[in-house]
Amino acid sequence: MFDNLSKIGDYLEYPFVRYALIVVVLVALCASLLGVTLVLKRFSFIGDGLSHVGFGAMAIASVANVTNQMIIIMPVTIISAVLLLRTGQNTKIKGDAAIAMISVGALAFGYLLMNIFPPSANLTGDVCSTLFGPTSLITLTMDDVILCSVISAIVVIVFLFFYRKIFAVTFDENFAAAVGTRTKAYNLLLAVIIAVVIVMGMTLVGSLMISALVIFPALSSMRLFKSFRSVTIFSVILSVCCAVIGVFIAIMVGRIPIGATIVAVDVAAFIFCWIIGLIKK
Amino acid sequence: MALIEVKGLKLGYENRVIIKNLNFTVNEGEYLCIVGENGSGKTTLMKTLLNLQKPMDGEIIYGDGLKKNEIGYLPQQTIVQKDFPASVREIVLSGCQARCGWRPFYSKDEKKLAEDNMERMGIKQFAKRCYRDLSGGQQQRVLLARALCATRKILLLDEPVSGLDPMVTAEMYSLIDGLNKDGITIIMISHDISAAVRYATNILHISKKIFFGTKDEYSQSDIGKLFIMRDYYERGRNRDV
Ligand SMILES: Nc1ncnc2c1ncn2[C@@H]1O[C@H](COP(=O)(O)OP(=O)(O)O)[C@@H](O)[C@H]1O
Ligand SMILES: [Mg+2]
Numbered sequence: 001m002f003d004n005l006s007k008i009g010d011y012l013e014y015p016f017v018r019y020a021l022i023v024v025v026l027v028a029l030c031a032s033l034l035g036v037t038l039v040l041k042r043f044s045f046i047g048d049g050l051s052h053v054g055f056g057a058m059a060i061a062s063v064a065n066v067t068n069q070m071i072i073i074m075p076v077t078i079i080s081a082v083l084l085l086r087t088g089q090n091t092k093i094k095g096d097a098a099i100a101m102i103s104v105g106a107l108a109f110g111y112l113l114m115n116i117f118p119p120s121a122n123l124t125g126d127v128c129s130t131l132f133g134p135t136s137l138i139t140l141t142m143d144d145v146i147l148c149s150v151i152s153a154i155v156v157i158v159f160l161f162f163y164r165k166i167f168a169v170t171f172d173e174n175f176a177a178a179v180g181t182r183t184k185a186y187n188l189l190l191a192v193i194i195a196v197v198i199v200m201g202m203t204l205v206g207s208l209m210i211s212a213l214v215i216f217p218a219l220s221s222m223r224l225f226k227s228f229r230s231v232t233i234f235s236v237i238l239s240v241c242c243a244v245i246g247v248f249i250a251i252m253v254g255r256i257p258i259g260a261t262i263v264a265v266d267v268a269a270f271i272f273c274w275i276i277g278l279i280k281k
Numbered sequence: 282m283a284l285i286e287v288k289g290l291k292l293g294y295e296n297r298v299i300i301k302n303l304n305f306t307v308n309e310g311e312y313l314c315i316v317g318e319n320g321s322g323k324t325t326l327m328k329t330l331l332n333l334q335k336p337m338d339g340e341i342i343y344g345d346g347l348k349k350n351e352i353g354y355l356p357q358q359t360i361v362q363k364d365f366p367a368s369v370r371e372i373v374l375s376g377c378q379a380r381c382g383w384r385p386f387y388s389k390d391e392k393k394l395a396e397d398n399m400e401r402m403g404i405k406q407f408a409k410r411c412y413r414d415l416s417g418g419q420q421q422r423v424l425l426a427r428a429l430c431a432t433r434k435i436l437l438l439d440e441p442v443s444g445l446d447p448m449v450t451a452e453m454y455s456l457i458d459g460l461n462k463d464g465i466t467i468i469m470i471s472h473d474i475s476a477a478v479r480y481a482t483n484i485l486h487i488s489k490k491i492f493f494g495t496k497d498e499y500s501q502s503d504i505g506k507l508f509i510m511r512d513y514y515e516r517g518r519n520r521d522v
Contacts, residue, residue, distance in 0.1 A: 040365060161385045168375040171367055178331040178354040179379040179431045226411035227368035 011251050019140040024243045024262070026152040027201040028213060032239030033159050034194060035218030036232050037170045045099050046084050046191060047211035050198045052103030053080040055207040058130050059110030062119040070147070073199050080106075081195035085187060133206030133259030144203075151200050155193055162189065167228050205259030213239065216266035223270075223277035238273075242266045282344040283308050284435060284466055285330065290339035292325050298337065299325055305485055305493040309434075312458075312467045314477035314496075316508070317487035323470045324357060326487070327439055330468070347435065353428030355421070357439040369415070369423050370408045373399055376430025391430075398426040402456070418449035425456070435466040442473065454480060474512040 011017045038044055057076040061069035080102070087098040111127065119126055129135070159166070168176045169186045177183045194214070201210040221235035246262030253261075283306040290303040299322040307313050315323050328334050330341060331354055353376070376398070377391040387395075399405045402422040407415060412423060421441055428436055441457065442450040450473075458480050461467045471477050477484055477496070484499040486492040492504050499505035 036366075164375070164381070164385065164387065165378060167367075167371065168378045171365060171372065171375060172356065174328075174333060174356045175354055175375075175427070176378060177333050178352065178356075178437075179376075181378055222366050226366055226414070227409075228366060228371050229368075231366045 008248055008251060016140055017251070019142070019145045020258070021244065021247055022145055023140060023148045023204055024247050024258070025240050026148050027197075027204055028217075028239040028243035028262070029236055030152050030155045030197045031201055031210065031213040032217040032235045033155065033232070034190065034197065035214045035216075035235055035239075036221070036228065037166055037190060038194065038214055039218045039222070040170050041190075043085075043190070043194070044211070044215055046081060046194055047198065047214045049084045049099045049103040050077055050081055050195055051202070051207040051209075051211050053077055053084075053106045054198055054202045054210075055130055056106035056110035056113075058202065058207065059113045062126065062130075063113050063117045065119070070199070073202075074196070077199050078192055078195040081191040082188060085191040129206065131206050131208050133204060133209055133257055135255070135257045148200060151196060155197060158189070158193060162186070166190070171228075205262060206257075209259040209263050212263045212266060213243075216263070216270050217242070220266075220270040220273035223273045224280070238269055239266070242269050283342075284344055284347055285468075286342040286344060287330075288340050288342070290326075290329070290341065291337040292322055292329055293337050294325075300487060300491070301338075303339070303487075303491060305483075307435075307466060307468060307483075309466055310461075310464060311483055312461045312481045313469070313483045313485060314481035315468065315470045315485045315487065316472070316474055316477050319472075321487045323487060324439055327437055327468070327470060331437060351432050351434050353430075353432035353436040355424050355428050355436070355438040355441055357443070358420075364413055367412050368409055369399070369404060369412060370395065372412055372423055373426045373430060376427035379431060394430055395426075398429040401429065402426040416449075418445050418453065421445065421453060422456070429460075433465070435468070436460065438467065438469040440470050440472065442471070442476075450476075474508050475516070478509065 012021075038047060054073065054077050057073040057080075058069065060076070061072040064072060066072060084099055084102065087102075110130075114123060114127060114130075165176075165181060165186055168181060169183050173183050176186075197214070198207075198210050201213060205213060217235035217239035218231070220238055221231045225231040225234050242265040243262050246265040247258060249265065250256050250258045250261040285307040287303060287305050291298060291301040292303070293299045303326070305313075315326065317323055325334070329336050331352065373395045374387055374392065377387055377394060380391055381387055396405070396408075399408060402425055404419060404422045404426060407419060407423075412420060415423065425436075425438075425441070428438075436457075438457065442453050445453060454476055457467060457469065461480075469477075469481070478500060481496050484492070484494065484496050484505070486499070486504060486508070488504070490504060492499060492502060494502070500509065
């Protein structure tokens, strides 16, 4: 155990471990911030659909071989978020089915693309790390850290600025619209922020895992807390703790993927909160 | 000039017309009860009055300088709200959302208004409690307090007593009646014809034939007599069971 702790100390000497920690904390923070709203508005489907779309966008980006993949991934995912929001709320065509079509379609398209134009010799490895996140984080650079910090700052500021309106629109959209709040604009804003957070987290934990980071802390927190504010604050704290613990476990065990480890810790925390919630009742 | 004037309104979804040729007015200080069978379009009408959806035809004129953000609304309960983690204070404060515009936080005045309205609705002791842990009657008081934060002039209530037991229902009615006596115009959807006839000044009955008039006119009208009789009969039968 002490061996392992000193091992963490040793690891922190390496810049890439420090970068990884910073990025992981920022992603966990942003992802959990909107989780409560997503769960309560039954918008979880957007997170899920987007992670699939993200895979497709990432495939295009790696095939196109551009220097900064964000230039392609970000706009594609944001546009998809808006489209998913529209279809999800449309009562005429079955929203669920449309979303399943878009997300599975994007997966298939991305996988095909990567097969036809393999970005590198190791196709399976590429696909796997796009879906489940890289097994090591050596690839993170200072630029990644800066980009991630800037995006996080924007997400947090926008969230805090619109916190009261987001609460109002989440709790009761009809009332909000009736008293003149522009609910459509806020739904759009939410969809865009979700897209940004998903793109930000995707390179770290993989496109399939990121929606877990959004949903789990919120669900855990909702088992224990009773006001919107305390649920939001606790889910952020929980998410960041789980992420840090996940990184350390991954480092200590070695050779296990960070994304999956963090999600596993999130699941464990959810079970823990669930049991405590039951006992409290 | 009337607070709200509805002229030749036609409501429906896609191609299906639900209500047509609807005319009525609401003046300041009145208490309008909208009655009718389930599915007759009462909620649809209220949503149209609130500008949440567009009428197929006709017009709604808002008079006396009634601005859009001066209307209080108590929606029919939805399922999402039932397991929502929100404290009573958070919900009542959200009634001030139109007042605060772009400002990212609520001002002292708005917080005071929320406290006052919680006091008025007798829910101040629950301020920190979770909405979902309250009884049905208490929840409705919370939503009423929120609606009061949004308006000083007019309240639109969609079945405010549905699902409440008779005692709590009576309390709720007298609470609403008190607000009306304080000068707030009330438009309320209700199933309960006897309460409508008791408290309202005017009645709008939506069915194949639309009735609009004062409650005395309603009691004298054929449609009114029929429904009041039926209601009376059903109540008697429920009591016997
Ligand atoms: N969003 C909708 N799309 C299509 N039809 C609807 C919608 N909402 C309600 N309706 C239909 O409109 C009719 C009136 O509904 P509603 O206004 O809720 O009635 P009430 O409130 O009087 O019970 C019902 O037949 C209902 O099926
Ligand atoms: Mg209704």
